[in-house]
Amino acid sequence: NTVRQALSSPLNRIPGPWYARFTSLVLKYNEFIAKRTRYIHALHKTYGPAVRIAPNEVAFASTAAVKEIYCSGGSGYDKTEFYDLFKVYERRTMFTTLNKDDHAKRKRIIADRYANTNIVRKPSLDGIAERAGSFVKRCFDSVSVSGSLDLYVCLHSYAFDCVTHHLFHPYGTDSLQNKQDEDMMREVTFDDSLQNRLVRYWNPTLHRVFGKILYSFAKPRETPMADDFVLHTSSKTDAAAFTLLDRLRGNPQLEELDVAAECLDHMVAGIDTTGDALCFLMWELSQPSSLHCQQTLREELHGNPGVGFDRLPYLDAVVMEGLRCFPAIPMSLPRYVPPGGRTIDGYILPEGTIVSCQAYSVGRIEQTVFPDPDTFRPDRWLDEKGDADRRRLLFAFSNGGRGCVGKHLALAEMKMLLQAVYSKFSTLPDETMTPESMEMSDQLVSSRPLGQRCLLRFIPTTSEVMA
Template identity: 60%
Template sequence: MTPILVLLLLTLALLYFLSPLLSPSPIPGPLYARVTSLILKYHEFTATRTAYIHSLHLRYGPVVRIAPNEVAFASATAAKEIYCSNGSGYDKTEWYDLFKVYDRRTMFTTLGKSEHAKRKRLLADRYANSNIMKGGIMEGIKERARTFAGLCEKGGKEGVDLYETKVLHAYAFDCVTLHLFHPHSTNSLTDPKDSEIMLEVTFDSSLQNRLLSHYSPLLHRLLNTFLSNILSLKPRETPLADSFVLDTAAQPNASPFTLLHRLHSQSSLPQIDIAAESLDHMAAGIDTTGDALCFLIWELSQPSSLSYQKHLQQELRSAPPDTPVEKLPYLDAVVMEGLRMFPAIPMSLPRYCPPGGGSIIDNYQIPPNTIVSCQPYSVQRLGPEKGGVFPEPDRFWPGRWLKAEGETQAEFEERERGMKRGFMAFGMGGRGCIGKHLALAEMKCLLREVYGRFGTVPDGRMGRGEMEMADLLVSSRPRGQRCLVRFEKLDA
């Protein structure tokens, strides 16, 4: 054995035994995770981090060490501790610097709780459900949903590629810009110029480039030309979106229900911060809602979901046209189950364990400054036998969100509370997704238009594995980057 190899083995052994996470009780996980984060980084760079961590949870349980100083959790109790304790949980890590806009911190990229709370107080009013349900926003969303359904009718039995054409993302883009900027919102479903802006924001293949810039800025600078020109791993560039947002955010006459009106009338933020916050919300509202709808429609189109699709069609077609979407219980159950199986943000949401004496999470003593996280995908996909909340977690079953036959109302409410404790499709706590009410309204309006008029079936040209999830930075997309679905018009 060479001296270099001996030295390497001794170094690894020393790292193993000196690791703070070994005391007082070792964290479950693969041995290599105690000495290196390279395996985790490999899965990050190959867009398989979510699936990799989930496989570790399936093997080791709801607590698993994934790197020398990082632990992943997948229980409702851990999620509550990390994201809700002491006024919205632990502080964010520098990983969120990847999302700074114009080099400014937005609400999403603030690291400390106090900074976040200050910005959220300014913005939360515009995202309250009472504001979302007002006529201006809801009527605009419904109009866009009708436009989307009209495009599906044109595609018909020939099939529509819901992902490659980005038609769902265009819908989400038009809805979020309505909320942000009306009357300066977009119409990318029908206007090619607006569609170019949407495609620039949502076709983001900069994962590897951005990760390298985060982990090793020096190496990123040295390899930038090679990454861009040889490997085609280019940094994210959004000149059209930047121009649109910078120009629009300066407009003084936005509608009272918009975020822009709120920022202009109630804040002293510099104009560049208003533009940065607006662009951050715009980008966040496209991929998340578009991808979640894509995966949900695909799941509803499967032969195994035919009975659920028919039940949904029956509810939608029998309800009076003026029935509010929040008064359609089966539609709500379908959306909740879709978000449970395919959360808009499935990936880890990293936090620092607070300084001081450390924390106890799921009966493990975690040292200060350890990176801890839950990934919504695993919290919502582990069964009770693995410490999770949802029985048959890989089964798409909207009925789990409804009162079962023979179940008392009290029993259902208790079961529902348990499910909601383990539901984090929009994050959890005070730093959860501020736009969840807008996203739910968009999803429900679109599904109402589609399944009130059509049945959907998968296109036979889709290959096996194409709809498996591939990671972006926080959201996901179909690995095959297409989703072919056929729309069959229902009888009048």
């Protein structure tokens, strides 16, 4: 029966490896060893922008596919049950709602807290600036104390402190300076539950029956400190007016646990994403091949002291190129083809087919838009010609109504941190670092440096710091 179905499937016209017609095992193996993104990218390089990756699953990488899957009807196709893995306190949040209507209801409550007009207000930006200041102090301390700084840890702390400021001020964390808060960040970030959660998704019965045995070599996700912190903090009634908590608590439709679940979800969504994106980017800026980009950035910053982070074109170009080359969520965002079926890139897809795009490939495969795609070249973003096409194809935050709601917050955090650091320091990799430890290690949708460690040396460039 499987063979008959495989031979008669309408997906057979779509290019791809022969085994993808019959089995998803090769795909699953690559997921299990944390290499799904590179596996799919290699298939795109061999077979083109549309590839069948499993009997019922197709990966796309074209502008037209991004538009159809993620933007048609506003928020694109419905999410698959894969997102059940991200339920919080057993509740569905904005991120984990599967269909358009549930998502739209929740988004109506939340969206204005993440609008750029809210992010660039003084109380919000002051909190980010203060944390960027604490980060610079850590860089400065590293010069005299150990000679290098573990960026991986410090950037995740920075992202944690920034996002909790936005969610809970004045109850945000201070993990850049407080050990207990740093431990909480580590609990969330140094999570090793990929394999356990994959088994739960692939085969819930197996997961239930052999849960205890599985536990001994593949741990489930457990974040008790973060869970308690959010449950406790989200019960506060006097958070600042710009915070998400203020907005959620003012809504009678939401129960206490919905408020806590939404807050925990945003907290987690804001740590690894911004932390890893900055980590990969600063590592790249510190490589010999990119030192000229670091120098150009420094010149822009030194030439424009006091100018806002959002008015510096080269800084913007560096961040855009960082997000293109090292998107913190580089992986497939799976969606179901709606009832009635659809045609994408000229291929007929029956309803229920799982389709997706992954940012890692979307930013590389259309070489007319991104020539020389594997080279980090911020100046490509300064060319007015093709600007609209490049921005349309930047998929790091996804697109459409279900794209990243925290995009403006993340961009402000990234730019303010880079502005604060590269106004005062140049950076080089510590001699003990190896390129292998900075390889992408895929999690469920996000990807982090394999070694979860990124030592850089900070060299002061201004007399203010040296004094």
